[in-house]
Amino acid sequence: MELLLGAVVGLVFGGALTGLLMHYRFVRVHGAIADIIAGAKHEAADTIAEAKKEAVRLENEHRREWKKMDHRLIDREQALDAKIDRLDQRAEQLRRSEAEVEDLKQEIRAIRTRQQDKLEKIATLSKEEAKNKLFAMTERDIKGDLVNLIGKMQRDAIDDAEERAQTILLTAMERMSSEVTAERTVTAVKLTDDDMKGRIIGKEGRNIQALQRETGVDVLVDDTPGMIVLSSFDPIRRQVARLALETLMKDGRIHPGRIEEVVAKAKKQIDREIRDAAESAMRETGVVGIPKEMQRLLGELRFRTSYGQNVLKHSTEMAQMAAMVAEEIGADVRTTKIAALLHDIGKAVTHKIEGKHHHIGAELARKYGMSEAIVHAIEAHHDDVEATTPEALVVRVVDAVSAARPGARNISAENFAERMRDLENVAKSFDGIDKAYAISAGREVRVVVRPGKVDDLGSIKLARDIATKIESTMQYPGTIKVNVIRETRAIEFAK
Numbered sequence: 001m002e003l004l005l006g007a008v009v010g011l012v013f014g015g016a017l018t019g020l021l022m023h024y025r026f027v028r029v030h031g032a033i034a035d036i037i038a039g040a041k042h043e044a045a046d047t048i049a050e051a052k053k054e055a056v057r058l059e060n061e062h063r064r065e066w067k068k069m070d071h072r073l074i075d076r077e078q079a080l081d082a083k084i085d086r087l088d089q090r091a092e093q094l095r096r097s098e099a100e101v102e103d104l105k106q107e108i109r110a111i112r113t114r115q116q117d118k119l120e121k122i123a124t125l126s127k128e129e130a131k132n133k134l135f136a137m138t139e140r141d142i143k144g145d146l147v148n149l150i151g152k153m154q155r156d157a158i159d160d161a162e163e164r165a166q167t168i169l170l171t172a173m174e175r176m177s178s179e180v181t182a183e184r185t186v187t188a189v190k191l192t193d194d195d196m197k198g199r200i201i202g203k204e205g206r207n208i209q210a211l212q213r214e215t216g217v218d219v220l221v222d223d224t225p226g227m228i229v230l231s232s233f234d235p236i237r238r239q240v241a242r243l244a245l246e247t248l249m250k251d252g253r254i255h256p257g258r259i260e261e262v263v264a265k266a267k268k269q270i271d272r273e274i275r276d277a278a279e280s281a282m283r284e285t286g287v288v289g290i291p292k293e294m295q296r297l298l299g300e301l302r303f304r305t306s307y308g309q310n311v312l313k314h315s316t317e318m319a320q321m322a323a324m325v326a327e328e329i330g331a332d333v334r335t336t337k338i339a340a341l342l343h344d345i346g347k348a349v350t351h352k353i354e355g356k357h358h359h360i361g362a363e364l365a366r367k368y369g370m371s372e373a374i375v376h377a378i379e380a381h382h383d384d385v386e387a388t389t390p391e392a393l394v395v396r397v398v399d400a401v402s403a404a405r406p407g408a409r410n411i412s413a414e415n416f417a418e419r420m421r422d423l424e425n426v427a428k429s430f431d432g433i434d435k436a437y438a439i440s441a442g443r444e445v446r447v448v449v450r451p452g453k454v455d456d457l458g459s460i461k462l463a464r465d466i467a468t469k470i471e472s473t474m475q476y477p478g479t480i481k482v483n484v485i486r487e488t489r490a491i492e493f494a495k
Helices: 002-123 127-174 194-201 203-215 235-251 256-285 292-303 311-329 333-342 357-367 372-379 390-404 413-428 456-473
Strands: 188-190 218-220 227-231 433-439 444-449 481-485
Touching (some): 127 456, 203 235, 203 256, 227 235, 235 256, 235 292, 256 292, 256 333, 292 311, 292 333, 292 357, 311 333, 333 372, 333 390, 357 372, 372 390, 413 433, 413 444, 413 456, 444 456, 456 481
Antiparallel strands (some): 218 227, 433 444
């Protein structure tokens, strides 16, 4: 029992002691927290006081800056006002000066009018009459000198230009070596025997119909004895038909199935020939960088002719000469060479696209990304487009040289006679012409004028006008010399 009581008393005393200890600790912690809060409030009060002082200082600085800016603005405004006042004063002075100048002009005009009236009364001539008389006297005095001076300047310019041009062209031409007569596209096939004609026609014409259907060419078997004529506007189709027909005659097996097979092989062979022709032309002229589409059209020119001259050989010859001439005169050799080689590229598609071949060629070159210099040179190689670059002029010149050399083209007698008549008619279309003759195979036209209607100065002008009209209305290779002759004869008889 005593033990139990002692345990209880011990527990009660221990619990009271623990409570006292906890209360003591709580009081200490609460005091520490109060001290921290008091210190924090004191520091915050100090910080706020410092911030207020800094804000006041910054505000004072800004006010001082604003006052300085206001003073500067006021000074500038005053300066601008002063300048405006000075400008207004100057404008007023100018207006007064203009009025004074205008008054002086009016006074001078009045004085000049009075003087002119007095001169006209003294000379009994009006102003226009005096001017016309002065011009007539001056023209009469210096007319001969002007004629001689103009003639001398023209002769000097022609001599210098012709000598320089002849040197350049002869240098280029003597380095060229080409065929005199160009090959022509073959459009007729010779039969091996008379029986072959019937085999080509076939039963009820089925063979010839199959050949025409596959090639797109009209086959004429009865027009020429011993010959089969192939008629088509497309030279590529004619070549395919010719090659297929020759192969069939050699093989001897002629029926629609065999015709289809042979025509397909002939088309592949012609395609190879077109590629080879383009590569050969580019290799021969040293031209690179032509688009694939343009190469195809270039190769097709192998099967086209112009007045009997093979167009591809003509273009190749032009490219070689153009390079020589361009190098001599300082033009762009690469541009000139490419433009000369492709100048007739439009002839490969002329029957497919409407328009002149040089315009078509220029559009194709532009379409496939050629430079504008090359496009212009292609388009300007004929006279309807003005050549504005040295390269275009070189292409035009070598085109005329290549086409005009002896044997290059076959021109019929009818065309030649018609060209001579046209040349004479152009000269006779002007006033004051007595006679006109086309000589030297159309390279010169001699014009005899009536001396009573055309004077020396008029002869010079007439020669230029005739040459200009020939250039604008006629197509011709090379140049045409216009020779105007004015002759006065005085005849008298002594009796």
